[in-house]
Amino acid sequence: xxxxxxxxxxxxxxxxxxxxxxxxxxxxxxxxxxxxxxxxxxxxxxxxxxxxxxxxxxxxxxxxxxxxxxxxxxxxxxxxxxxxxxxxxxxxxxxxxxxxxxxxxxxxxxxxxxxxxxxxxxxxxxxxxxxxxxxxxxxxxxxxxxxxxxxxxxxxxxxxxxxxxxxxxxxxxxxxxxxxxxxxxxxxxxxxxxxxxxxxxxxxxxxxxxxxxxxxxxxxxxxxxxxxxxxxxxxxxxxxxxxxxxxxxxxxxxxxxxxxxxxxxxxxxxxxxxx
Numbered sequence: 001x002x003x004x005x006x007x008x009x010x011x012x013x014x015x016x017x018x019x020x021x022x023x024x025x026x027x028x029x030x031x032x033x034x035x036x037x038x039x040x041x042x043x044x045x046x047x048x049x050x051x052x053x054x055x056x057x058x059x060x061x062x063x064x065x066x067x068x069x070x071x072x073x074x075x076x077x078x079x080x081x082x083x084x085x086x087x088x089x090x091x092x093x094x095x096x097x098x099x100x101x102x103x104x105x106x107x108x109x110x111x112x113x114x115x116x117x118x119x120x121x122x123x124x125x126x127x128x129x130x131x132x133x134x135x136x137x138x139x140x141x142x143x144x145x146x147x148x149x150x151x152x153x154x155x156x157x158x159x160x161x162x163x164x165x166x167x168x169x170x171x172x173x174x175x176x177x178x179x180x181x182x183x184x185x186x187x188x189x190x191x192x193x194x195x196x197x198x199x200x201x202x203x204x205x206x207x208x209x210x211x212x213x214x215x216x217x218x219x220x221x222x223x224x225x226x227x228x229x230x231x232x233x234x235x236x237x238x239x240x241x242x243x244x245x246x247x248x249x250x251x252x253x254x255x256x257x258x259x260x261x262x263x264x265x266x267x268x269x270x271x272x273x274x275x
Contacts, residue, residue: 025230026187026215026273031143032228033185037193037238038120038153039221044235045150046085048226052148053114056087061113065094065129066121066154078119093135101133110138113147120153124165127158127180136183149185153193156219158182160191162211164203173206186227189215196220196238204243205261215273216243218262232271240265
């Protein structure tokens with residue numbers, strides 16, 4: 001009887017300590033992320049990026065592949081947003097050919113970089129070029145050694161594990177869609193952008209209902225999430241929304257359904273993955 005009681009207590013302890021979805025280790029790296037919801041990139045965001053890499057003279061890699069404007073890239077116009085703010089050590093990693101994403105020149109540039117910036121456009125372009133390549137692995141290595149990745153718009157969404165990539169996913173939330181993988185710098189997470197400006201605040205809900213291990217993050221324009229291990233701090237003018245499956249489960253237990261699918265955070269407020 002004593003052994004049975006101990007077994008019951010052990011099993012109950014396992015149930016109590018089983019981590020919730022939001023408590024899983026979402027960002028296990030030494031490095032950091034600055035995830036921007038599109039629109040204006042504020043000086044506070046550039047300054048934080050500069051501080052994290054050790055100054056504006058430190059090596060940065062810019063990945064402009066999300067945009068379809070190839071002449072703009074080839075002319076180097078994508079770099080102006082940094083050079084006009086005093087950054088002096090920039091290189092580009094860009095291709096439309098997945099085989100070229102294994103180029104040793106690209107790997108060497110990322111290996112030497114203190115930070116990487118991923119520009120906006122279409123996140124599918126980034127995934128098509130780099131997912132599963134040597135560049136992808138080297139970006140993980142950068143985070144593992146303590147580097148930082150900043151991205152905006154499509155460059156924000158690509159940092160998640162699963163992505164909303166097309167208007168058909170937004171226009172028909174009642175249809176079961178396939179959500180392609182991102183670069184997964186944040187594990188078990190999906191990230192949306194331009195959220196309040198474009199009335200997208202409910203677009204992550206169908207995806208999360210179909211993928212119950214996913215944490216949702218949505219950012220409005222001119223707003224960034226500063227990700228550092230188990231916390232996210234908001235920077236900028238508007239709001240970050242978190243869609244927490246653990247919170248959803250609590251709502252279902254209390255009210256029978258989810259009435260409040262997201263929590264809103266403004267500048268300076270912090271969300272923690274582990275509770």
